[in-house]
Amino acid sequence: MAGIELLPIPMATSDRIDIYSGVARMAGKVWGALHRADRPSRTVAMMVHPTSNFMGHYLLEPLAARGIDAVGFTTRYIGNDSALTMENCVLDVGAGIRYLRNLGYEKVVLVGNSGGGGLAALYQSQAESPTITHTPAGDPPDLTTADLSPADAIVQLMAHPGRAQVCGDWLDPAIRNEYDPFDRDPELDLFAPGRTLPLDPEFVARYRAAQLARNDRITQWAKDTLAELAAAGGELADLPFLVHGTTADPRFVDVTIDPSDRTPGTMWGPTEVANLMPASLGHNCSLRSWLSQWSVRESNGDGQRHLARISVPALIMYGTADQVCFPSYAQQMYDAVPHDDKLLVPVQGGTHYLKDQPEHVDFVADTVVSWLDEHGIKA
Structure with a gap:
């Protein structure tokens, strides 16, 4: 060379x-x-x-x-x-x-x-x-x-x-409170005690719909907040925010979904840990950045x-x-x-x-x- x-x-x-x-x-x-x-x-x-x-x-x-x-x-x-x-x-x-x-x-x-x-x-x-x-x-x-x-x-x-598709596929839908990652809906919790593998197809279908719904909620909040900033008439045109639970694709725990030779887990370690750890996907955002890179709809x-x-x-x-x-x-x-x-x-x-x-x-x-x-x- x-x-x-x-x-x-x-x-x-x-x-x-x-x-x-x-x-x-x-x-x-x-x-x-x-x-x-x-x-x-x-x-x-x-x-x-x-x-x-x-x-x-x-x-x-x-x-x-x-x-x-x-x-x-x-x-x-x-x-x-x-x-x-x-x-x-x-x-x-x-x-x-x-x-x-x-x-x-x-x-x-x-x-x-x-x-x-x-x-x-x-x-x-x-x-x-x-x-x-x-x-x-x-x-x-x-x-x-x-x-x-x-x-x-x-x-x-x-x-x-x-990136938007990945965010839609990986976002944790069990999180009910965007400010508290431990306020979780047990019916949508991938990590709930007693959750068995392989995952029930009906659970996966509900899970996928809830992932998109959460992505859409964040998108609408980002758009509404940008509109409020614009209406205020000041120089501030964007805000930072935190997204909890960004590494919770069911495929990380159930390798029979989209089957391959992979082992369970993520490249950041166990799925439940990677889901909340700071160094994994897309936790830190701005309103404008969310719409550009993570919003499924936008x-x-x-x-x-x-x-x-x-x-x-x-x-x-x-x-x-x-x-x-x-x-x-x-x-x-x-x-x-x-x-x-x-x-x-x-x-x-x-x-x-x-x-x-x-x-x-x-x-x-x-x-x-x-x-x-x-x-x-x-x-």
Whole structure:
């Protein structure tokens, strides 16, 4: 491998303060780590996620070793999604792809890993035929006027279709009081004493309906509160809030639902603990951010809807032992792609980040490179 290069990528800043660091805001840059192959490559793969730091992504070195330059990319929201808007993430990805094309790359492959799957789908949809003129809260950016260069291919790797869908699938419906995670409805409590496995299908159906109802209640409260702030006429235009119980998908405890090779539990540990621990999914929000990334009804980040609008080749890979992104997520994304130039590939025994699974990392890298070669996109 020829080496690693830090990329300072100029990006369009927002008038709204949505990241805490003043240095980061004033710098007007997002960052990427470019791993170069030993020989010049005309193709580059860019790994994306709304918040994760992919500059150390496990696939960067393997792709470079196989002749494909690779970039681990970060958005402006690296490590903090509390005030994230998906539409700004699209601008950041656009800045990254534009930067890479200006470096001389002829082909750019967009790799959405984990939560990057929904972002990759949203980006490509809006780059090919933009429709989004504002966030769900009515704010900029207008993606129909943005400079978004379409990727030449999409890879979805251990990915899900979007943050709002995941929030809808994982939200704990037993919580009755948004300020008290221990005020619980025993009829909807996944962790209630005596709850047996496999879960009763009737319970699961009620549970799913209650999850959507809770997501909708939070959405309506966020919209009402924003309206109250606007009516007050002051400068305050957003508020933070806390969401308890964000990791309670029944599939975490019952592996017969959406069956796969996974073990029960989550990548953060036991489900009941992960459900409330601060470091798991989406506990810290703002009103505007909730509508953009977590609201099932309002978010623009519906990966299935956006994948249905893309024209480029799509490779979708999923781990059969993944505790985060289940086989049905991969199937949903595959089915959504409207053309036949798509491929669905299981990684047998693969976990979410292929930790301590070097043979699976090699399989993924080999599959990506051979697929690109078949499409004339290889270096």
